[in-house]
Amino acid sequence: MDAALHALNRFGLGARIGERQRITDPKAWLRRQLDGGPPVIQAPPAATPAAVTAAIRAFRGPARQPPQQRQQLRRALVEIGAQESIAALTMRVTSDRPFVERLVAFWSNHLCVSTAAKVLVVPLAGAYEREAIRPHVLGRFEELVLASAKHPAMLVYLDNFQSIGPGSRGAQRGRGRRGLNENYARELMELHTLGVNGGYTQQDVQELAKILTGWTVGGLQSGGPRLRGSASAEAEIGFGFLDLLHEPGTRTVLGVKYADAGVEQGERVIRDLCRHPSTATFVATKLVTHFVADDPPPAAVDRIARVFRTTGGDLRAVSAALIDLPEGWADGPKKFRTPQDWLVAVLRAVDAPAVNAMTPPVLRQLRHPLWAPQSPKGFGDTMSDWADPDSLLNRAELARTLARRLRDARLDAAALLDVIDAGSAGSLRTLLKDTAIPAGDRVALAIAGPAFQWR
C-alpha cells in the first residue's frame, strides 16, 4: 500500500493526479491540516443573512397566496439552497485541507438537518454547515453541539422552535394550540450525544424537552405574535430565547438536577450530555467506523473514546488521534465510498476548479443529496448502505456521462491510475492503456471500476 495515496483517499477526499508524489510524510501531511481554524466559506450572494431573512419572510407571508406566487417564493428558497450547495461542494473539491473537509462533512452528517423534511430548512442548511458545524470541527465537541442546538436550521428541522412549555406563560395565553415537542430533545440524546443505548429514559427526554422550551427562532416574520418579546421584529433570522415559552422549574436529567436559569439551564445540560461517558463511546464508534472500518475495531474505539474523554471533547486532539490509529493504516477492509465521496473524488482527481449547477442533481440521482437525509440519523456510512446493486449500476452509467465531459479536458485515462490503489487494479491497468477502447470509455472504466469505489 502506498501510504501517501492511502492518506489522500482514506483521510482526505481523494487524490489528485500527481499529488501523492508530493507527499513525503503522509501522517505529517494530515497533521498539518489540523493547524489553524477550519477554512471559512463566505455566504453566497443569495444567502446573506439579510437575503435569507427576506426570502423566508416573503415565503411565510400571507397564508393564502395564488399558487403561482407561492411557487415563485419557494423557488427563491431553492435558489439559496442551490448556491449554498455549490459553495460547499466547491470547497470539498478544491480544498488543500481535505482532511478537515472530510471532518466537516462527517460532523454535518452526525448533527444533520434535512431539507427533505421542511421547506424552511432548504435556505438554512448551507448556513448551518458554514456557521454551526464548520467553525467547530477542530474545537470542543460541546461548542459544536451547542452551535447546532442554537442554529435556526436545527431549531426548525427538529421542531424545537415551536415547542412550548405546558406551564409557560405562553401556553396559558395560547389556548393550547401548540405544546411541548420532544423531537429535538430525543434526537439530541439518541443521535447527537449519548446514543440510543446511552442510558437515558423517556422521562429524561421529557425533562430535557421542557428545559429546551423557549429555544426558538427570531426574525421568521415581521412582528408576528409568536416572536414578540424576542429581538426586534426586523432582526435577521437567528436564535432567540423566549422566556414566555419556557417551562419554569427545576428539572432532572440523568439524575442531575438543573435549576431554572433560563437559557443557561439548557446550555448546562447540553454540556453535561456532551461530557457523558456514553457520548465519548458513541462518537468514537462513529468516527472509527468512518475512518477505519464498517466494523469498528474495539481497541481503536477505546483509544479514541479515551482521547475524547481526557481532552474534554477536544476535536483537534481527537482528529489527530485518528491519524495515529494503526488500524487506520492496516491492509484490512477498506471503506466504500459514499456517492458524495465518489463524485468528489472524481472531480478532485481531475483537479476540477469548481462544481457546477449539475452536481447537486447528480448527487440526488445517486441517492445522496447534500443536506437531505431521510431521517435525523443522517446518511449511512457503511458499505451495506451504499453498495446495493442498483447503485453500482447507477455509478457505472453516470461515469460514462462524466467521462464524456472530462474527455473535453483531454484527460488521459491511464493517468488516473495515479489516484487509484493499483495493488488491486492489475486488469484495470491493462484496460486503461488499451487504445482500442474509446478514450471516454477508459475514463469511465477508471472511475466506475471497483478500485475507485474504495477509499
Place this chain on the structure above:
Amino acid sequence: MTPQAPWRPSRRTFVRNMCIGGLATFGAPLVSFAQVRQSGRFVFVLLRGGFDGLAAVVPYGDPAYQSLRGTLAFDEGELVALNDVFGLAPGLAPLKELWDHRELVVIHAMAIPYRTRSHFDGQAILETGIDRPAGAADGWLNRLLQVMPGQRSGIAIASGLPRSMSGTFDVQTWSPTQLGAVDDDYLGRLATLYRGDSALHGRFEAAMQQQETVGEEPMAGQNARRGGIAPLMRAAARILRQETGPNIAEVEFSGWDTHANQGLAGGALDRLLGQLAEGLVTLRTEMGPAWSNTTVVVMTEFGRTARPNGTRGTDHGTAGAGFLLGPRIARSRVFADWPGLGDGALFEGRDVKPTLDTRAVLKAAIAGTFDLTPGQADRVFPSSEAVRGAYDLMG
C-alpha cells in the same frame, strides 16, 4: 472518438450472454434468488404527499357530502358506485374489474396512529410502523423481513432506499435507468473488473441480472415519470413474479399534495388516480399466475381537509382512504367505520375523523399473505398489541 455504431445489442441480450454461470457467485443474503421458497408476494404502494381520500373514494351517499365538498363535489352519475354510500372517482374506474373479481377492499376513515399534518412526520410514522416520531427506527417492511420465517428478500422500486425498507435486513433497490442505455462493451469490461473484487462482484452481477429481468422497455427516467406508476409496477411485477424472486416490494408514487386546482373528472387529481389505477391493473396483469399469491396495499401518510381551500384544492388533513387488493382477500367490500361528514363529525372540525388504524390493515395483509400468526404481525409493529389486525379482511 470512435463513431457510434449503428446498432448495438441491448443491455438485456448482453446481460443474458454474460450472466451465464454468474448466478452461482451471487453474494447471499443480498441476492439469494435461488433460495427463496415463500410463495406469497406483498407490494406496499406508498402514495407520498397526502392523497385525498374524499376525492378518490367518494362518500356520495353521505347527506353532508355535497354541501361540505362544494366545488370539489362529484355528481353521483360520474362515479363507479360500490354501495349506497361510496363510489370510486372516475379515474379509478379500471379498479371495477378487481372489485368484480372479489379482489378489492376499499378502505376509508383510516389514519396512521399519530396525529400530525406534517408530511415528514406522517411518512415517518407510516414507514416505521411505530406510533410516534422516532429518529432512528427501522422501516416496517424491513422489520417484516426480519420477523417472517423462511427465505425472503425485499426490493424497493424507488429512487432511493425508502424509510419503510431501511433497516438491518439487507434489501435491494431498483429504479429506472435515468441516463439512457449503456453500451454493452463498456458494461462487459466493467463486469470483468468487478470479477476481481470479491466484495463487490456479486452485487454488480446482481445489478445486471435485475436489469435483465426488468428489460429495457419504456424505462428511461423521463418516460417513467410521464407514464406515472405503471412502468414501475411492470418492473415490480417482473421482479416479483419469478419463482425465486423477492417477496416484498415497495413502490412509491408521489404528487398527491394537491393544495390547488385538484379538479373533478378529468382534472389533475383524477388523472393521477387514473395512473394509479392503471398501475395496479398493470401489476395484476404482469404478475401472471403469481398474482394468485399476491397482496397489494395502497396507503398514504394522511388524508386531506374535508372542505376545499381557497385555491380549489385541499390542505393536509387526517383520515383518508386506502386499498387492499389481491386474490387472497376474503371478498370485495368497503371497509370503513364511517364517521360521517355532518356537523360535529369532523376531526377538529376539518378532517375526516380516523376510525381505523393503518396497522390493523397492514397486520391483516401480511399475516394473510405470509401465514403469520397475530403475534408475529404484532412484532412487525412495536407496541401495537392493542391494535388488533383486521384479520377477517383476508381469506
